[in-house]
Amino acid sequence: MKIVTWNINGIRTFRSGIKKALDSLDADIICVQETKVTRDLLDERTAIVDGYSSFFSYSRGRSGYSGVATYCKDRATPCAAEEGLTGLLTSHDGAVGCYGDQTGFSNEELQLLDNEGRAVITQHQVTSEDGTELITVINVYCPRADPEKPERKQFKLQFYKLLQSRAEAILKSGSHVIVLGDVNTSHRPIDHCDPSDIDDFKENPGRKWLNRFLHCNHDDQDGGDEDLDEEQEAPETHSEGGKFVDMFRFFHPTRLNAFTCWSTMTGARQTNYGTRIDYIFADCELAKGQFVGADIMPEVEGSDHCPVWGELRCCLLPSPKPPPFCTQYLPEFTGKQQKLSRFLVKMDQKMPQSDGKTELPGSQEEDEKRENLNPRGQKRPADSALPKAKKNKITKPHGNLLAFFKPKTANVVSPVEPTDKQSENNLNQDEVNSTPNPSVTHRVTDTAGVCPSRESEEDKHNVRADGLTSHAPTHASDSKKGSVFWKSVLKGPPPAPCCKVHGEPCVLRTVKKEGPNVGKQFFVCARPQGHASNPEARCNFFSWVEKGK
Structure with missing residues (x-):
């Protein structure tokens, strides 16, 4: 039996x-996190995969956000499955059950903890030398504690507490338990690229929770095992910790630079400047009795995370059919005709999201749809709907700005193509007759030049600087003047200085964090982020862009 977890x-x-x-990925059970897909955006190609049964959890209040999914091969079809940790999202048979003690949570808090689509639980039958047993796989995407949102720190800790309560309750019921996914906390200094850069590393509440959740923590080693070789046996330490084991450290207690997540903004994967926040946790008995290996897969790209795998010696017993929570049973994928009321209810649920104050970021597809909509939500009137008197004044669309500064050709062509000689003579005749001074009727109608209907020989030689008429030599001079003017108005990015260490051009960045410097620009070394001891990594060059440059 092989399992894989990956934040995709x-x-x-x-x-x-x-x-x-x-x-x-060559695994029986594949758990993915941060799918960023809601039910209305889930297509059949993603939901129904030949040879697999799938189980999705979605964010209820935010599109293009969070979400987890578990794919099980046919030989690993679960006997039970459900969404969430609280049981509030389960209204069908075939649920896993065992919800633990929830007295420390309010009903509203429980609903919010499950409302972001962060957990899918599947239960499987396996055979081993001890006979037939149950293994419950809890696929989780734990919240990130945003430093700018203090309330999210508490939300994250409450999620940890609920996860531990549910996992221990299932374990107590007699099933083995595997908790895997993106936990969003690096456990020990060895799991972080630069722990010395973090104040009070050990005092982080997430790390304290991991110390309680895991049975064998190495807190007293203080990262000292980083000097040991992979083959050396790490000092065995025990504590009164929890009931689960970090399977990667179980097999690789001293491996250095073993990370699963890197910043894409700084190119940190190139220098392996990351953290290990993706885990496979198993209960102690299962870890020691059935696991034969576990490791990370940094060679697999496509995300800012890499997969983590674990393998057990026990064999799976597939269920005859998937439990009711399986995605294939959703009405939109069963091929059955749906009632009209279903669509109406679905529409009502979406209506509150249109409120600008509560609307949350949408997915990429939704953004593209909004960009392609007419700002007023109306179709442009057809040409035939325009008044006839205004049809003759319609001109071709303007080109780009640089076309205004190009020299005019000697043979100027009218933007309105006459179909015959008579229509050319009659073009704008009413307009010319009603103008006291015909010499000022020449106007720029497109990027090609001026209307030629009343152009005189004098106009061809007496060129005006305002661009109403044109003469090649003078226009070239005016073009240069205009170019200088626009360059002074539309300033491009300032020239990039070279960093002092590598002597390479820097990159321009903008401060986005709220504060006194928000919006200001600065230059930094263009190389990927890395440890200060790595000469191939980014140096500490920094320079603000001065105003007016």
């Missing part, structure tokens, strides 16, 4: 072929 940073990671991607 969007279901589009599988755009080249989801079945091909799943098969390449």
Whole structure:
């Protein structure tokens, strides 16, 4: 039995072929996080994969955000499955059950903890030398504690507390338990690229929770095992910790630079400047009795995370059919005709999201749709609907700005193409007759030049600087003047200085964090972020862009 967990940073990671991607991972149970897909955006190609049963959890209040999914091969079809940790989202048979003690949570808090689509639970039957047993796989995407949102720190800790309560309750019921996914906390200094850069590393509440959740923590080693070789045996330490084991450290207690997440903004994957925040946790008995290996897969790209795998010696017993929570049973994928009331209810649920104050960021597809909509939500009137008197004044669309500064050709062509000689003579005749001074009727109608209907020989030689008429030599001079003017108005990016260490051009960045410097620009070394001891990594060059440059 082999399991894999991977934060895919969007279901589009599988755009080249989801079945091909799943098969390449070569696992019986594949758990993915941060799918960023809601039910209304889930297509059949993603939900129904030949040879697999799938189970999705979605964010209820925010599109293009969070979400987890578990894909099980046919030989690993679960006997029970459900969404969430609280049980509030389960209204069908075939649920896993065992919800633990929830007295420390309010009903509103429980609903919010499950409202972001952060957990899918599947239960499987396996055979081993001890007979037939149950293994419950909890696929989670734990919240990130945004430093600018203090309330999210508490939300994250409450999620941890609920996760531990549910996992221990299932374990107590007699099933083995595997908790895996993106936990969003690096446990020990060895799991972080630069722990010395973090104040009070050990005092982080997430790390304290991991110390309580895991049975064997190495807190007293203080990262000292980083000097040991992989083959050396790490000092065995025990504590009164929890009931679960970090399977990667179980097999690789002293491996250095073993990270699963890197910043894409700084190119940190190139220098392996990352953290290990993706885990496979198993209960102690299962870890010691059935696991034969576990490791990370940094060679697999496509996301800012890499997969983590674990393998057990026990064999799976597939269920005859998937539990009711399986995606294939959703009405939109069963091929059955749906009632009109279903669509009406679905529409009512979406209506509150249109409120500008509560609307949350949408997915990429929704953004593209909004950009392509007419700002007023109306179709442009057809040409035939315009008044006849205004039809003759319609001109071709203007080109780009630089076309105004190009020299005019000697043979100027009218933007309105006459169909015969008579229509050319009659063009704008009413306009000319009603103008006291015909010499000022020449106007720029498109990027090609001026209307030639009343152009005199004097106009061809007496060129005006305002661009109403043109003469090649003078226009070239005016073009240069105009170019200088526009360059002074539309300033491009300032010239990039070279960093002092590498002597290479820097990159321009903008401060986006709220504060006194928000919006200001600065230059930094263009190389990827890395440890200060790595000469190939970014140096500490920094320079503000001065105002007016």
